[in-house]
Amino acid sequence: MEKYLKEFVDLSVMYAPKVLGALAVLVVGLFIIKIIRKSLAKLFEKRKMDPSLSSFLISLINILLQALLWISILSMVGIAMTSFIAILGAAGLAIGMALTGTLQNFAGGVMILLFRPFRVGDYIETQGIAGLVKEIQMFNTILKTPDNKTIIVPNAQLSNTIMTNYSTETQRRIDITVGIGYGDDVAKAEQVLNDLFAQNDKILKEPNPFVGVVELGDSSVNLAVRVWVNSPDYWDVYFWLNRTIYEEFSRQDINIPYPQLDVHLSQD
DSSP states (O other): OHHHHHHHHHHHHHHHHHHHHHHHHHHHHHHHHHHHHHHHHHHHHHTTOOHHHHHHHHHHHHHHHHHHHHHHHHHHHTOOHHHHHHHHHHHHHHHHHHTHHHHHHHHHHHHHHHHOSOOTTOEEEETTEEEEEEEEOSSEEEEEOTTSOEEEEEHHHHHSSOOEESSSSSEEEEEEEEEEOTTSOHHHHHHHHHHHHHHOTTBOSSSOOEEEEEEEOSSOEEEEEEEEEEGGGHHHHHHHHHHHHHHHHHHTTOOOOOOOOOOOOOOO
16 A cells, blocks of 8 residues: 555656646646737738638637647647657548548638638528628638527538529619509509609619519519619618508509409309
């Protein structure tokens, strides 16, 4: 018992300073990495670097610095780094196979930053997912939906699939289909719509607004309404058009029919 106690004391005397020193280095190192990360964020913002690129670089530098910190701590404790690196090299292939998806996401992030299909602040949609791009990280892109949900999308998915970017163009077209009753005056309906377009300054005069008969439906004559607006005004004008068309057609005695079914009963 005395022998084991003596060995424990000897080991404690030998490794305690190393462990305490390693813990101190860990705490200080993490604090310094945090300061570096914040300083880089301020520097990139001051130099007006693209937020997409700056968030990616900060994430990459943060991971590299933490990896170096842990390697230094293991060396301080007494782990032979040559053996450790050899073990890492031997396990590298297996880890690479296991992290195939992660590596694809990293490559996808690089492709996104190189070709810039979207940037931070753009509103995008892909595979039924839509939202405002808040951050482009090493492996994922963070989206924020209009109802304030956070969606984390793997970069590989965004770089290898069809995606719609609603923010790249300065102007967008609003398409609405309006039905009027059979027997209503089509020319009058078109004139009412054109008068409404002139009332809203957000509706652009060029390209010209368009109204035309697009379909003779089962229950209505359908008019295609197409107007151009600046991209930030899209939803304001969209909702305004729907409400105002309904109110104005009611005032002008223009019917907006709903689907109807005529049933004829015959009796023997």
